[in-house]
Amino acid sequence: MSGHSEVEVKKQVTLYLRVFFALMALTVVTVAISYVHMPILLGVAVALFIACIKASLVAAFFMHLSTEKKIIIFILILTVFFFAFLLATPSLHHT
Amino acid sequence: MSAEIHYISEPHPVSGVTNSKLGVWLFLASEVMLFGGLFSAYILLRTGVTDWPRGHEVLNVPLATLNTVILITSSVTMVMSWASLELKKFSKFRLYMTITILLAIAFLVVKGFEYAHKFDHHHFPSTSNFYAIYFVITGLHGLHVIGGIIVNAYLLLPGSKMWKTNPEQFTGRVEAAGLYWHFVDLVWIFLFPALYLL
Missing domain, CATH: 1.20.5 (Single alpha-helices involved in coiled-coils or other helix-helix interfaces)
Structure with missing residues (x-):
């Protein structure tokens, strides 16, 4: 910026x-x-x-994410994916 | 032999961002996983039992609401301190940075009152699963607040000398510290409803 x-x-x-x-x-x-x-x-x-x-x-x-470069957004999309997996692990245990 | 780090103030031609910004964002990504693991533990502990206490019955919601307001305000003053540097107004930067640090200290004082009240009533991490996860998550978050105070105090006092020699790099440092500080605010935005309101 x-x-x-x-x-x-x-x-x-x-x-x-x-x-x-x-x-x-x-x-x-x-x-x-x-x-x-x-x-x-x-x-x-x-x-x-x-x-x-x-x-x-x-x-x-x-x-400033609304105007940030693609590489930062890419890293965060990857992070969201792993984060979602992490949050889902407790429910995976029950099935 | 020079060990200079390149692309600190100008964007790297491959990534399009400065190496410092890329580094901070990768660090924040790892922080998401750190807190994510604890949130995952919280969900497992909570869904695994039938009698989980409701946050507002055992915790102090007004104090936590006050802390939410304090932290959000400090996020605004942090971003304003960076914007002041972009406008080349160094004295305004010092003002906003000082307010940011004072608000962070205020957050810890309020948190300290909350903890003291819990200890007075013999509520410790060993008391129950609820208090265990409550103290671990808010404690780790509190450590992050302390870390933010240290970095911001450095940028306000000894570190601000760089404004005279390399203003661009200094502005970048304040922006990076800001990214971290907003993340600390962001964690609290989820902590507050999860622990206190639900």
Whole structure:
């Protein structure tokens, strides 16, 4: 990202502040929803869904992934694949 | 004999990114697997029993919410410190970096209160599987926060001399430290609902 013009960086700063407010709002939502009684599986799904949105916002904008080079994206796709496998291993055990 | 590392400030012609950025992202990929293993253990422990405690019944949700707000804010000040360097405003960089470090310390203080409260009630990692995984995951995350404070404090104080000799490399260092710091924030974004809210 280095070597960007002043105007571009200033635009980025506005974006960072918007992302900040979005993250705060989603934090309030996720805490509020946890007080609503619902089936545990639905609760897990909703909480994970909101966490994924927040994580995507952080990765895309604060970590500049939305404008990052292909090789970094490729490494992360590979990481997601192995991570998913790691998370799935407990359920593989049961079958 | 020179042991200079090349392509620190300009992109490598093959990868298209600086070697430093590639290195940090590979490190973060390994970090994903480290925390992933613990999350996997958490799922196994939790789905393997019928009476798992609900997070909000045994943990302090308001304090953890406060810590979520603190960490998200510190992520913003971190990215602002990098943006300040891009705008060649060194004094603003120092301001934002100082706030980032103070927020990180505040996070640890709040976490310390939480831990102290648990110990007062004789809740230790050996108490139950819930507390075992709770202390291991939040403890490892806390160590990462301490690591971030050390790196950021170096960049704020002795390391900032480089701004005068090699501003591009220094900006790259702050960006790399930022990537790590946002990752620490990212882990907490998943930790918070998993341990406290569900």
